[in-house]
Amino acid sequence: MAAKRTPSKATSLPTGEALRTSLLDSQFHFSEQQTHGLVIVLAGMLSADIETIINQLNVRMDPRNIRVHALDAQVDQMDRMELKLFPSARRFWMRTPARGTITILIEGWYHFLFDPTRKPPKDLVAKLARRDHSERFLTNERVRVMKVWLDRSKASMKARLHDLDSSKETRWQISDRDRVTLAGYKTYRKRIDPELETSATRCDWTRIDMDAEDTDKTAPTDSLCHAILDALHKPPVPEAGPDLPPLKMAPALLTYRGQYPPExxxxxxxxxxxxxxxxxxxLTDSKAFHDRALVVAFEGYDAAGKGGTIRYLVHGIDPRRRNVVPIAAPSSEELLYPYLWRFWKALPAKNDVTIFDRTWYGRVLVERVEGFAKPAEWSRAYGEINDFESEISRHGVILVKIWLDISSAEQSRRFKEREDTPWKNFKITEDDWRNRRKRTSYEKALADMLTYTHTDLAPWTVIPSDNKPVARARTLGLIADRLESALKKD
Structure with a gap:
């Protein structure tokens, strides 16, 4: 068995072979310890610089632990299909690095800003704000976000393009974007510099001076390698939990506990x-649904009837276009990623339906009550979940969130019935009884969840479920109503 290595400790910045050795040692240690992931958003003035510096990194580091994804405007056929079928942000979340791995995203989630051939979007400020939230989420989930800009002066860029253009072997490296950037250099700088200089809330940009290669060919790559060394050694520090506002919404949502009144x-x-x-x-077979997707998120107390309601629901959906996702404790692989990763992964494509039997709300329910999530983690999660739901809703996903409520007395009756019925025994475990003894804690967590995540885009509906047929009728009727309302607006 190979001996474990620890990263080299140097008192000054290494260069040459010493830098390469330090990088490899640090990368090995980083991969082995799995303290955090590293995503490098790499962009720059010149297309050829990006390719060159990635190739140089692959020489100095172990490329087997580095994934490179070109997510700029020049997407390939697979990217186009992904963009067509899923919310656009999903392609970034699916490429989020696991702890102990490195991902390089060319232009990452900033392609709308850096592409000089396209006008900045009208909602630029809102887009950048959403990027703020995403980067903050990744940082809090132990993914270090390192944003690198390969900078060039106009004179340097012009000279570099001339050199590339002078040979047939390198001319292909010049893109139309490069020529447009050079032609409108001053205007382009005014467009991008405010973002590169912003450090109030986002992860800072690391600027690499590509002009320096005129005097030292390895200087830009050395600068980047030193920044990567620092990122490998230092896990991101999560924020403290926010101060939550007073409860407002929960009493209105929890009008009835378990049972509708007779009338x-x-x-x-x-x-x-x-x-x-x-x-x-x-509705799901209609032409209007072709550019939409449906997500039904079921939460509720144990024995509230989620499984039975789902069985009735799937009878109304083409089995070729629906998927039921039961959510349990995260697997060992899922624990290496941010907690929302597995839900981004399970989202339906357009014209499809995904039904979640328990959801991302586990972070603020079971993980909170059982102590699997720290107070700072679950208190941050309300805003993170709202951002997630807002993102998918803006991109055509019809989201229906349902809490199936059950009274304490009815829950106890159903538990005992399960114990006494041979073909229902598998549904009851000691954990169910243990969770029931913590019902007071779950009530508090439920009230907070309904309060802080009941939004205009993604409202909660609480359905009393002591009477199973009534609860199923109300649930399916609600889903049909939401579908009809959403498709009428299109």
Whole structure:
């Protein structure tokens, strides 16, 4: 068995072979310890600089632990298909590095700003604000975000393009973007410099002076390597949890606990269920749904009827276009990623439906109550979840969030019924009884969850479920109504 290595400690910045050795030692230690992931957003004035510096990094480091993704405007066929089918942000989250790994994203989530052939979007400020939130989330989830800009003066860029253009072997490295950038250099600087100089809330940009290669060919790569060394050695420091505002929404949402009053009970819930199933099938088969997707997020107390309701729901959806995702404790692989990663991964493509049996709200429910998440982690999660839901909703996902509520007495009755029924025994475990004994703590967590994540884009609906047929009818009717309302707006 190979002996473990520790990163070299140097009193001054290494160069040459010493730098390469330090990088390899640090990369090995980083991969082995898995304290954090590293994502490098790499952009610059000249396309050839990006390719050159990545090739030089691969010589100095172990490329087997580095993934490179070109997510700029010049996407390939697979990227175009991904962009067509899923929310645009998903392609970034799916390439988020696991702890102990490095990912290089060419232009990353800033391609809309750095592409000189396109006008900046009208919602530029809002887009940059969303990038702030994403970078803050990654930092809090132990992913170090390192943003690198390969800078050139106008004279240097002009000379470099002349050199590349003078040979058939290198001329291909010049892109149309390079020529447009040089032609409008002053205007382009005014466009990008405010972002490169901003450090109030976002991760700072590291500027690499590519002009320095005129006197020292390795200087730019050395500068980048020193910055990477620092990033490998220093895990990101998560923020403290926010001060949460007072409760406002929960009492209004939790009007009834477990049971609707008699005057609100439907006369024929089974007929309501059949009608809702027909409506859901018709709506999800409609042409209007082709550019949309449906996510139904089920939460609720144990034995509240999530599984049975889902069985009725799937009868109204083409089985070729729906997926039921049961959420349990994260796997060993999932624990290496930010907690929302596995939910981005499971999102439906356009014209498809995904039903979550428990969801990303585990962070603020079971993880909070059981102590798996620290107070700073679960208190930050309300804003992180709102950002996630806002992002997918803006990109065509119809999100329906349902809490199936059940009274304490009815839950106890169903638990005992499961214990006494042979074909239901598998549904009841000691953990269910243990969770029931913590119901007071779950009530507090539930009230906070409903308060802080009930938004205009993604509202909660609480459905009393002591009466199973009524709860199923109400749930399926709600989903059909939400689908119909969303598709009418298109």
């Amino acid at each position: 609100q009970q439907p006369a024929d819930p089974e007929a309501m269920i059949l009608d809702a199933q027909r409506r859901i099938r018709s």
